[in-house]
Amino acid sequence: MQKHTVSLLVDNEPGVLSRVTGLFSGRGFNIESLCVAETVDPAISRITLVTLGDDAIAEQIIKQLNKLVNVVKVHDLTGTDYVEREMALIKVSAKAGSRAEILRIVDIFRCKVVDVSPTHYTIEVTGTADKLEAILSLLKPMGIKEIARTGAIALGRERK
């Protein structure tokens, strides 16, 4: 089983997202995360999705996605040179004894505190899934109250 990051260009129309997710549920494929928004062409949206599967399954997923009438382009970024980022908002409990430690972590990971209350910090962090996992594991002992993650977005790198 391997993680595959797949980038899709689709018609920006109602129902297209459910065609894509319906394909995954109907055929028993996994979706680890999924991100959608309009591109510079308002008629086209980009979906970035992360899925798990061996090579044969990944090949089926790519082919099946290509077969959907509203899918313009499918690109399996896995194994290619690409940039991947994810953002998370982490609301962590910030008591007198741990506030300084949290700010140190924020500094090391080059993230931002975007909301402060007497008892909590909300931290915005951007990076690869690994970076997010790393900061989460450091913050966990302080007590994470809530978390919201965007799921990965990705683009292929241009040749240098």
Added chain:
Amino acid sequence: MKTLTGAQIIMAVLKDEGVDTVFGFPGGVVIDIFDELSRTDIQHILVRHEQGAAHAADGYARAKGSVGVFLVTSGPGATNTVSGLASAYMDSIPVVALTGQVPTGLIGNDAFQEVDIVGITRPCTKHNYLVKRTEDLARVLKEAFHIARSGRPGPVLVDLPKDVTQGKAKYKPLSEPKMASYKPTYEPNVKQLRKAVELIKESKRPVVFSGGGVILSGASRELTAFAKMLSAPVTASLMGLGSFPGTDPLWLGMLGMHGTYRANMAIGACDLLIGVGVRFDDRVTGKVETFAPNAKIIHVDIDPTSISKNIPVTVPVVGDCKTSLKGLNSLLDDEKIKFTRKSRKSWLDKIEKWKSTQPLKYEQRDVIKPQYVIEQLYALTKGKAIITTEVGQNQMWAAQYYHFDRPNCFVTSGGLGCMGFGLPAAIGAQVACPNRTVVDVAGDGSIQMNIQELATAAQYGLPVKVVILNNRYLGMVRQWQELFYGKRYVATDIELAPDFAKLAEAYGVLGLKATKPEEVGPVLKKGLESPGPAVMDFWVEREEGVYPMVPAGKAITEMLLA
């Protein structure tokens, strides 16, 4: 440019697409469309249940080789067609479904007879649309026909809110749509064809395996020429029957769970398997690890998702079956590659031996054998009828004992296995081919699922013939219970049934019944020769089984033979 109502635009596009028949059933939100339909020369066939409309459009499409169209109302009208759409989808049949919808302003309100049919049918249509503006109607309908018939065909549903069909818009005929996101691959990659030819050259024991895709792309002639050039034996999936002549000496019979002994054994022994327009479904492959264990595999299909989905393939060829076979044939021609029957002698002898030791067989007794009925039917129709089937044993016996020489003559719900398909599909096929003999080979269980369509046949004087192989059981399920569930016939005994001959008469249809072998011929003759529709009820051996049979999960060479 003319200004037309939505309903008029629908008619204009149907005419433009060459539609001559719409199968339908009315309701509140589609009255406008029916009203407009009556002002055209497109014939409307009023069915008695919307499932019948969907199967009839499907049967029409298969027999005629063009797009079938049906029109039903919103809510229950639309939901009643879901089985029909799913069946057409599984078998890649081009159908355009027009469903009424509540006015756009009411969508999402749980309005009377509102149902999200686009949501419901997303996984069982090739594509579907909800039209929100009258201005979009013409484009969407053109796209619907284009998508239904091109590439790997399939059903496309267009949901039509009442205000969209009542509203007005400018209309001018549109040319064939070009869609950025939908471009099926027709032309095979020549490099792949060359690789295929190399494998063909090396092969000593090839088998050609033909499927529904060959029929859909109209490639039977090319397939036949290809097999003859190779002197290779040919087998087919249920959907592929008729793509290669069933009376040709190279014909192996059907493959798979109820395939012939020689076809299944040939797959076990071949060194090259050439699958054309097939999808290697589980009813064909049995246990996949043991399927064609000694063979390299060439797989030609227009749908890339079919390739290496179930069976790893040596040389994939993505392309239209007809174009690809033409390409292969001309490469073989160029290289002057021709295998004679003589050069294949040891392989063909081996197959002949399998055939002579284990032919399809049944024991003739003093009760009617279902296989005998099909043999008689084959003889009396000289193999020229269009045969539709229900699902179960009747379907398998029709596939085994009626030898199809031509494509588009065997109309069966293969992928979905939808009981109730045969009679409405026969009605559709009869409308498509008024001068052909159309016979629904039925079981006594399945026929009761859409028997109301006898009224449709009677109303339009469609001379469809229903041959019921009446075993008073849900026979195929009973057979599984006999073999694998200790003969516990749970929920499969349906002895308490109507007298089908009398029921037919009640519908105004000729009803006949036979209970002894010697009555089979005369009853068939009378039914087939009568000018109108007829139901022939054959009381057959109750516990007859379909053989060979590959138990689920076994290798296809591990057959039960009786």
